[in-house]
Structure formats: C-alpha cells, structure tokens
Amino acid sequence: MYDELIDSGELPIARKSVVPGTGFFLPDTLEEDLEDEQTAAALEGADVAVVADPDADGLACVALIREAYDDVRNVPEPDDEDAEDAESDDGARADDPAVDTEPAADAVDDADEAAVALAAGEADAPLEEPEPTPHSVALIPASPHDVEDALARVAEYGDEGIDLFVCDLAPDRYEYVEDELDAALETASGVAWYDHHQWGDDVAQSVRDAGVDLVVGDSDEECSADVVYRSLEWDFSPMYEELAAVTRDHDLWLREDPRSDDLADYAYWTDPAEYVEVVREYGADLPDWARDFLEERRVEKEALIDQAVGxxxxxxxxxxxxxxxxxxxxxxxxxxxxxxxxxxxxxxxxxxxxxxxxxxxxxxxxxxxxxxxxxxxxxxxxxxxxxxxxxxxxxxxxxxxxxxxxxxxxxxxxxxxxxxxxxxxxxxxxxxx
Structure with missing residues (x-):
C-alpha cells in the first residue's frame, strides 16, 4: 500500500474528519515490536515503573510519582530556531512518509489507534528530546484495553525488585489482567494501583487479594492525580496540589478553570514523556511556547469539532x-x-x-x-x-x-x-x- 493512502495529514478537513489516523493502519505486530523496544529501553536501570493512561490525568500521576522519588529533569525552553526545527521535522520524523505527525488519537477512547500512534511517534514533540536520558521512574503508557500487555512487559523487562504503580486504569474483569498481574507481582517488590473509575466490587477485591495496594477514589469527586496526591507519603509543594486540582477540573468535566483545557490538549497533542516533564517544571501554568503550540493546533481542532457537530x-x-x-x-x-x-x-x-x-x-x-x-x-x-x-x-x-x-x-x-x-x-x- 502506498504511504500516502494512509497518511491523512494533508487531507481536507471534511475528509480527514471521517477516517482514522495513520496509526490505525499499522499492523499489531509492528505495534507490539515497537512497544517492546520502547518499554525495554524505558525500564533499563529503572527503579520504578508507572503504567499509566497517557492522558492529562494519568500523566499527572507520573509527574507526582517522579517528584516523590526525586527523579528530576530540567526542561529546556526552545528558542526560535528549535521551534522551527520541531515544526519542520519533528525530530526528523516528518520526513518519513510512513509516520503521520498529526495528533495521536484520544488515548482513552481510541485505545487501539492511540497505542500504535504513541509507539510510532505520532504525538508531536515541540522539544527536540523530551526524554534524553533514562529515568529512574519509567513511564509505560497504556490504554484501558491493553493494561495487561503493559503489566506483562514490566514483568519481562523490569529489574527484580522494581516498584510498580498502575494509574488511571481500570480492568472490566479480573481475568483480563490476572495472569499478567501475577507475573508483575513476581518481578516487582510491590504494586500500588491508583484510580478513580468505576470498579466492580469483585474485581477490586480480586486485585487486592492478589497483593496489590489498590486505592479507588470517588469518580464524582476525584481524578486519579488526586488519589496519588493523597496516597503517597510525600510532602508535595502547593504546585502539585494545584496541578491535581486543575487536572480534575477537566477530567470530571467541571470546566471551572480555563487552564484545564490547556493541560488536556497539551497531553493529547504532545509526547507523553514531554508532558510529564513540562508540568513538573511549570505546574498547571504552561509556558508561553507551549500555549503558542496549542493555539496553532486548535485551528484544526475547532474545524474537526465543527464537522462532527454538523x-x-x-x-x-x-x-x-x-x-x-x-x-x-x-x-x-x-x-x-x-x-x-x-x-x-x-x-x-x-x-x-x-x-x-x-x-x-x-x-x-x-x-x-x-x-x-x-x-x-x-x-x-x-x-x-x-x-x-x-x-x-x-x-x-x-x-x-x-x-x-x-x-x-x-x-x-x-x-x-x-x-x-x-x-x-x-x-x-x-x-x-
């Protein structure tokens, strides 16, 4: 198949609105190979693994855990030349016709497409190297549909005695994750699971019986970042309390704080690793260069919204x-x-x-x-x-x-x-x- 047939980046909005992104058309075997490679690289030498939904809520959980483990990175502010480079070649990815540099699909609802999109590098990265060196707290993105695969990869590639956290994800049935969770428990020194979705009583009890420290917040009152914030034994700065509150504003669809839309859009459009480090550095108040990036993206976003509403x-x-x-x-x-x-x-x-x-x-x-x-x-x-x-x-x-x-x-x-x-x-x- 010709690359241009699955590259919807240059399509008119009316046509782009009705077809999936490039990631959808890539085979599962490629997705699995890419995720294996990325997980193995992320876990090499890591002391902690965080399996998280790569939306603003899940990634805020990662930011909180990295803060608690003192896994610090400084975020460089791109100058004009860097911004132009990111726009023109997105880290040399845009020249590859097989990879679509348009936004990754929504990671919660378009789970299958998003998994490939993230693995293939479809999410934009305004910073040239969002994660230049390995973290001691490794981020393992996962969707609600493939959390078991992420657990299996931690079991396979994680070092013996690694700490494991699972954030902002809920299995519909325990048997979906039973074997993979058992394997992860054998590798990890302990597993903590923080979430705020609706859990069946039997599923929650089975996860706890397996040996997991499961904390599920009230889905009407808390987002997963809230649950992590109150569950970790760490004296977080007020910036992180505010980050959790603004994340909650969008995740629970309260829409009382205009910054929450910025966080949600930035998590949606940029590389997950970059998002984590940017909110670690700036909290809920994104820097000017990030807001400029959002404004450019929102032109197309509004056009796609208009198509769907019509x-x-x-x-x-x-x-x-x-x-x-x-x-x-x-x-x-x-x-x-x-x-x-x-x-x-x-x-x-x-x-x-x-x-x-x-x-x-x-x-x-x-x-x-x-x-x-x-x-x-x-x-x-x-x-x-x-x-x-x-x-x-x-x-x-x-x-x-x-x-x-x-x-x-x-x-x-x-x-x-x-x-x-x-x-x-x-x-x-x-x-x-």
Whole structure:
C-alpha cells in the first residue's frame, strides 16, 4: 500500500474528519515490536515503573510519582530556531512518509489507534528530546484495553525488585489482567494501583487479594492525580496540589478553570514523556511556547469539532434525549455542543471504531451503557469499542456510513439501560454503584 493512502495529514478537513489516523493502519505486530523496544529501553536501570493512561490525568500521576522519588529533569525552553526545527521535522520524523505527525488519537477512547500512534511517534514533540536520558521512574503508557500487555512487559523487562504503580486504569474483569498481574507481582517488590473509575466490587477485591495496594477514589469527586496526591507519603509543594486540582477540573468535566483545557490538549497533542516533564517544571501554568503550540493546533481542532457537530442528530430514548454523531474530533467539546442543543447524553463515534459517551446531570449511567458494548468508565463519561468489526470490509462500511452500525448498537445499549433502570425503579440521574 502506498504511504500516502494512509497518511491523512494533508487531507481536507471534511475528509480527514471521517477516517482514522495513520496509526490505525499499522499492523499489531509492528505495534507490539515497537512497544517492546520502547518499554525495554524505558525500564533499563529503572527503579520504578508507572503504567499509566497517557492522558492529562494519568500523566499527572507520573509527574507526582517522579517528584516523590526525586527523579528530576530540567526542561529546556526552545528558542526560535528549535521551534522551527520541531515544526519542520519533528525530530526528523516528518520526513518519513510512513509516520503521520498529526495528533495521536484520544488515548482513552481510541485505545487501539492511540497505542500504535504513541509507539510510532505520532504525538508531536515541540522539544527536540523530551526524554534524553533514562529515568529512574519509567513511564509505560497504556490504554484501558491493553493494561495487561503493559503489566506483562514490566514483568519481562523490569529489574527484580522494581516498584510498580498502575494509574488511571481500570480492568472490566479480573481475568483480563490476572495472569499478567501475577507475573508483575513476581518481578516487582510491590504494586500500588491508583484510580478513580468505576470498579466492580469483585474485581477490586480480586486485585487486592492478589497483593496489590489498590486505592479507588470517588469518580464524582476525584481524578486519579488526586488519589496519588493523597496516597503517597510525600510532602508535595502547593504546585502539585494545584496541578491535581486543575487536572480534575477537566477530567470530571467541571470546566471551572480555563487552564484545564490547556493541560488536556497539551497531553493529547504532545509526547507523553514531554508532558510529564513540562508540568513538573511549570505546574498547571504552561509556558508561553507551549500555549503558542496549542493555539496553532486548535485551528484544526475547532474545524474537526465543527464537522462532527454538523453531523449530529438527536434521538428520544425512554424520556431522554440522546445526541449522536461521528467524526475524528475532541469528544468533550462536541458533547457540550450537543448538550446545548438539548441532549441529556451524547455519543461520539470515532473512525477507529470506538466511541465516547458523555452524560449530564440528567443522565448519569454512561458507564452502564458502555459496559454493554465492550467498554466502561464513569457515570458521566465513558468509552467503548463495540465488538462488531470482523474484517476491513466492516471498517470500510463504518467509514462510508459514518458509523451507522456502531451508532445502532450503542443506541440499543441506551435503550436497554434505560429500560432496566425503569424496571428497577431507579432514575438515570442516580449512580447505583
């Protein structure tokens, strides 16, 4: 296949909105090889491994743990020449037609695509070398769909007696991670797991019984960074308390602090290793050069949001209005636009086959809906990827029909959840768990 056929970087926005990024088209074997190499390099000589979701919340957890272990790096401020170099060749990656330097997919909801994107270096890095030397606290990015693979890699490549943390990730079932967690426990001196998602009581108990120090925060009140901040025995400076608070503002979709959008976008668009060190240096107040980088990126971001909002439609399901759309976009802003149109809950179906589900005060069972279609999350924010794609023809149909089948199965899940809640005499604004 010609490289340009899977490189969507130069496509017009209308076409770019409906197809996945380059990472989606790379084979799993390449992804696995790249992740093996990167994990082995990161863990070489490391005293600590942190398996974390590479969004702003998960990466804030890494920053806190590195601070607690005194793993310090100084972040250079790029001068004009460095910025031009980063823009033109992104560390010599942009000249490689096989690698797409457009933003990596959302790491929570587009788990499969994001894993390849991060491994292949698709995330932009304004600094030339975001992680020039090995850290004693190694970052191992993982999605909710492949946390078991990350645990297995720590078991294989980590030194005997390494400390292991797992942050901002929750398995839907214990058997998904059972063997890999056992292997990691044999290698590590101890495992601490910090999260704030919805955990089943049986899953949480099984993880604890395996020997893990599991702390799960209230998903309505805390983000995972909050959990790490209060759980580690370390006297953090006020900067880190503020970082956790601003991260929470976006992760729980409170949107009371404008800086939280900056953190979320920067984590989304830049290399995870760079993000960690930048917030270690500057906290929640990003430097001017980082904000300039965000402003440039947001031109395309807003255009993709407009495309998805333009495709949106509203459906009535059991007394609730559900907005649904399709597109490669920032799902939270699109969900907010549908809420303003009257949606009690919103579904954003992505070209990679996954979907984001967002609720409101009127509908707080998003995690229940996602749970019926191979996903999970919070009462007001969840993600899923329905198990309906058997071959590339199914994906081709997905792109051409703008996610018609995926929309149908998720709306059916909405109907089932609403009907079950009504049968039980519950209200969709109440979280039964």
């Amino acid at each position: 495709r949106s439609e509203l459906r009535e399901i059991g007394g609730y209005t559900v907005g649904i759309t399709y597109g490669r976009c920032s799902q939270n802003e699109v969900a907010e636009a549908m809420r303003e149109q009257g949606a009690d809950a919103s579904v954003i179906v992505k070209p990679a086959g996954s979907a984001s589900i967002r609720g409101t005060d009127e509908f707080q069972l998003c995690h229940e809906v996602a749970g019926k279609v191979n996903g999970g999350g919070h009462p007001k924010a969840a993600g899923c990827k329905p198990d309906i794609y058997d071959d590339m023809l199914d994906y081709a149909n997905h792109w051409v029909t703008r996610g018609a089948v995926t929309k149908r199965v998720i709306l059916e899940a909405f109907r089932d959840v609403v009907e079950e809640a009504e049968a039980d005499g519950d209200d969709a604004t109440v979280d039964d768990e």
